[in-house]
Amino acid sequence: MRTWDRRRSTLLLLIAAGAALLAVSVAGGLLTEQAMATDFSRRDLAPCWGYPFGTDWMGRDMLARTLAGLSLSIRIGVLTAGISAAVALILGTVCAISGGWADAAVSWVIDLVMGIPHILLIILISIACGRGLWGVTAGVALSHWTSLARVVRGEVLQLHQAPYLRMARKLGVSQGKLLRLHLLPHLLPQLLAGLILQFPHAILHEASVTFLGFGLSPEQPAIGIVLEESMGYLALGRWWLALFPGLSLVLVVALFALLGERARLLLSPASAQG
C-alpha cells in the first residue's frame, strides 16, 4: 500500500496555485485606489512592518502597487490566453476539417505571424489599436494563437485517421456529435494545458511592452510601469522599488507554469497514474 498519493497531491497543488493566483487578482483589484494614493509624509521608506514592500518617491505603498499591478497583469493574461486559445481552436479545427484552400490560407497566416518576432508584432498591434489596455490585449492575443492553432490542426488531422473515428462516421454519427464526442475530448487536455502555459507568456509580454512604453498608460499601476519607474531610482539605492515587484512577477509566472504542468499531468490519459 502506498501512502503517498500522486493524483491527490497533484490536485491539491493545482487548487493551491489557483487559489493563490485568484487571491492576488482579487486583492489587487480592491487595492487599486490605495496603489494610486500619494502621501509625501511617508516618501522613500525602506521595507518595514507598516509597509513590507516599502514606499516610493511619492509615498505610494509598494505592496499595494505590486498587487494591483499583478492583478491587472493576471486579468490581461487570462483574457488574452482565452482569446488566443479560442482563435486557435476554431482556426485549427476549420483548417483540419475543411482542408483545401482554407487550410492553405490559415496555414500561411500561421507561418506569417510566427515569422515576425513576438515583441515587435505586439508593439505594432498595440500602437495600431491605440495602446492602452485594449492595445496590449489585442497585441498579445493576436500574436499568441499560432503555435496552439498548429497543434490543434495537427491533432485533428491525426484524429481523422483514427479507426474509431472512421467507424463512427460509418455508424452514421453526425458531424456535430463527432466533434463533441470524439474531437473535443481529445483536444481539451492539449488546449487547456496550452492555455495555462500561455498565461506567463502573456503576462511577461504585457509587462515588457508596457515597460518599453508602448503599452498601458503611466498612471495605471501595471507591473511593467512599476518596474520601469523603479529603474530610475535603483542607482539611488532604493533597491526595494524593483526587487519586490520583480520577484512577485517571477513568482506569479512560475505559479502559472506549475499550474499548466500539473493540469496536463492530471488530464492526460497516458499518465493515468496506477
Place this chain on the structure above:
Amino acid sequence: MILEARDLTFRYPRRGSPPILEGAGFSLRSGERLGLSAPSGLGKTTLCKLLAGLEAPERGQILLDGIPLSRYRGFCPVQLLWQHPDAAVDPLLRLRATLEEAGPVDPAVLEGLGIRESWLERYPAELSGGELQRICIARALRPGLRFLLCDEISAMLDLIGQAQIWQFLLDQAQARGLGLLVVSHDDALLEQVCGRAIGWDALMS
C-alpha cells in the same frame, strides 16, 4: 440484397509500392455466409476495409444492390468488425457512450453477448480485447445492418468466448437475414461457421 465488388485495386500511398489488391472481384448475398481463409499479409484486412467503405479503392467499385456504397448516408448497411477492437473504440470515451453512439442498443443484444452493465462505465483500457469485441459487435448490430464483415474477430478470445459470440452472431444472422464475410486462418472454425469457404486465390481470379 447483394454486396458486390468489381475490379478492386488498392495500394498504400507509398511511392513505388506494389498494389495490395489488383482487379479483385467479390459478391455476397443477404443470408449468405462466406468464409475466407488465407495467410496473413495478403490484404484480407484491406479488402474488408474497402468493402466497408473505410478506405477508398484506387480503381473499381463497391456496390450495394447496384448503388455505390459511398452514396449511402447515415448508418452504413455494411459494417466491419476489426481484429483489434481496441483500435475501433475511442480511448477517452466511456464504453456506454461508444456502444450507443449510433443510438440505443437493444437490451437483448447486450444480454446475448454477455455484456456486463459494469463494463459500460469503464474506459477501453480497462477492458480486455474479448470484452471490447463484444461491445463492438453490439454496436454494429443495428436495425439497418445488412452485411457484417468479420476480420479475425475471435482471435483475441478464448475458446469458450469464441463459441459464445459465434453462436450469437449466427443466430442473429439467421434471424435478420444478414450476409456474413468471415475471415479467419482457422479452417475448423470456418467449417463450423460458414456455409461456403473460399481461398484467397479464388477471390482474386
Place this chain on the structure above:
Amino acid sequence: MTPILTAESLSVSFTRYGRGLSRVELPGIRDLSLTADPGQVTAVVGSSGSGKSLLAHAVLGILPRNSRMEGTLLYDGAPLSPRRAAALRGREIVLVPQGAGCLDPMMQVGPQIRRGRRGPEVRTQCRQALERYGLGPETETLYPFQLSGGMARRVLIASAVMEGPRLVVADEPTPGLDARAAGRLLSHFRELADQGAGVLFITHDLELALTVAHKVVVLYAGQTVEEVPAEGFRTEKGLAHPYSQALWRAMPRNGFQVLPGLQPEGLDLPEGCAFAPRCPGRRPECGRGQIPYIETDGGRARCLFPGEVSVS
C-alpha cells in the same frame, strides 16, 4: 528433477484509482500453483482476466508498484524475490514479449540485441543468435519498422535467448500471426526446451498451445483449476476439471459447444469454487470453503467431483 519454476498459492492484488480519488484493491491472481520443468514447454492457458500476464510479470519481478504479491514463487528451488528476479532477468530468466511494439523504434536491431555490450565475442554471439532463427547478418542494420511481423518476433526471440537462458517466459507471442507463422514461431520454443531450457508459454489460444506444449496449466479467474499433460487434451475423458472439459468441447473441431455465462471478475468472486456458478455438475458443497487439489492422471485438478460431469 527440480522444477525450474514453482508457484504455490501465488496471489497478486493491486490497488487502482476508481472514480476521482477513490481507490480499490483488486485481486489479479488469487491462488495460482504450477510447476515448470526444464526441457519442457509449459503452457499457461486462460481467457483474458484470468491473471496470466500478471504471472509473467511476477516471474520477471516487474509487477507494478501498486501491486502486492503473496504465496511462494521458487526459481531453481530457491525463493524468487523481486531483487533476485532483477539480478536474473535478461540472463537466466528472459521474456519474449508480444510483438514489434516492444522493440525500440529508433535503434537498429544489432545494437538492440547486444544491449549496449561491445566486443568481438558479443558480435559473433549476436550473429549466431540471428542466424539460428534464419536471419542474416544484414538484419543487424535494419530498424524495427523494416521488419515484418514474423521477423520482428524472431528478432525478439534471438534477443532473448542470446545468453542461453534457463527459463523462457513467452507472453502471448503469437497474436496477429497466421497459423503457419505461429507454428514456425512455436517450433522455436520447442527447440529451446529440447536444449534444456524451461519454457513458460502464456496464451489464450489453447489449440495453438497444444501443438507444442508438454504440459498445460488451465487458469480460471486467477486460479489454477487444472494442471494436465498435453495428451490429456486429446480426449475429453483425459481432463478432470469441468472447465477444461468445456474448453475442449468449445474447440471448433470438437463440436463448438457453448458454455453460457462469463468468468467472474474483480470483486464479485464467488465463495468456494469460482467455476461453480457455470458448472453443469455443481453441488451445494462446491459453494463453500477452499477447494483442494486432487491428484489426476499425471496432473492435478481443483475440483470436488472430478470427471463426474456429463453433458447431454
